[in-house]
Amino acid sequence: MSFTRTVFEVIDFRSFSNLWFWIMLAVIWSSASHWVLGVPFDMIQRARRHGGEALADLETLVRINVDRILYIARTAGLLLAGFAAFVLTSLAILAFWYRIELAQAVVLIALPITLVGAMSLSAAHRIAVEAPQGEAMMRRLSRHRFWVQVIGMISIFVTAMYGMYQNLVAVYGIWR
Numbered sequence: 001m002s003f004t005r006t007v008f009e010v011i012d013f014r015s016f017s018n019l020w021f022w023i024m025l026a027v028i029w030s031s032a033s034h035w036v037l038g039v040p041f042d043m044i045q046r047a048r049r050h051g052g053e054a055l056a057d058l059e060t061l062v063r064i065n066v067d068r069i070l071y072i073a074r075t076a077g078l079l080l081a082g083f084a085a086f087v088l089t090s091l092a093i094l095a096f097w098y099r100i101e102l103a104q105a106v107v108l109i110a111l112p113i114t115l116v117g118a119m120s121l122s123a124a125h126r127i128a129v130e131a132p133q134g135e136a137m138m139r140r141l142s143r144h145r146f147w148v149q150v151i152g153m154i155s156i157f158v159t160a161m162y163g164m165y166q167n168l169v170a171v172y173g174i175w176r
Helices: 003-010 019-034 041-050 052-097 101-130 135-172
Strands: none
Touching (some): 019 101, 041 052, 052 101
8 A cells, every 4th residue: 555545545635634624714713813803903902002103093994994894884784694694504504404515614614704794893883883092992902803713713613523523424434
């Protein structure tokens, strides 16, 4: 038996046993937690440390991104919500009724990211209504980032557990 054949028998290149899937999952969640309402987190830290012009830049960028998010929600929000519901429902049916592993992998990424999108819309609306300044703005953005990270950790954990289950089923054919 050759080395490559052994490797390909041990490492199955399906969704949950594919290295690229796990790299993509890590990149998606690290990006989601780095970009808080479209603002890079290092900019929030720099504004907290230095204040002054860095804080003014942060407040301007947050205002621009909040206005952009709310404009999109007002003009196309209902259409986007309907389309997202259609896509997520279709993926869930393909994933769990027809047991298509690629759809399962996409659902385990798309569903929590959709939740993060809804949270971002809510945070943008809250920022627009309350118009926080300075430290209050940075606290609001940091709190939003914290909850995005919590959702990301739960999502990665659930995806890893489900992926291990799928890999065990594929290798040993058990528990189905």
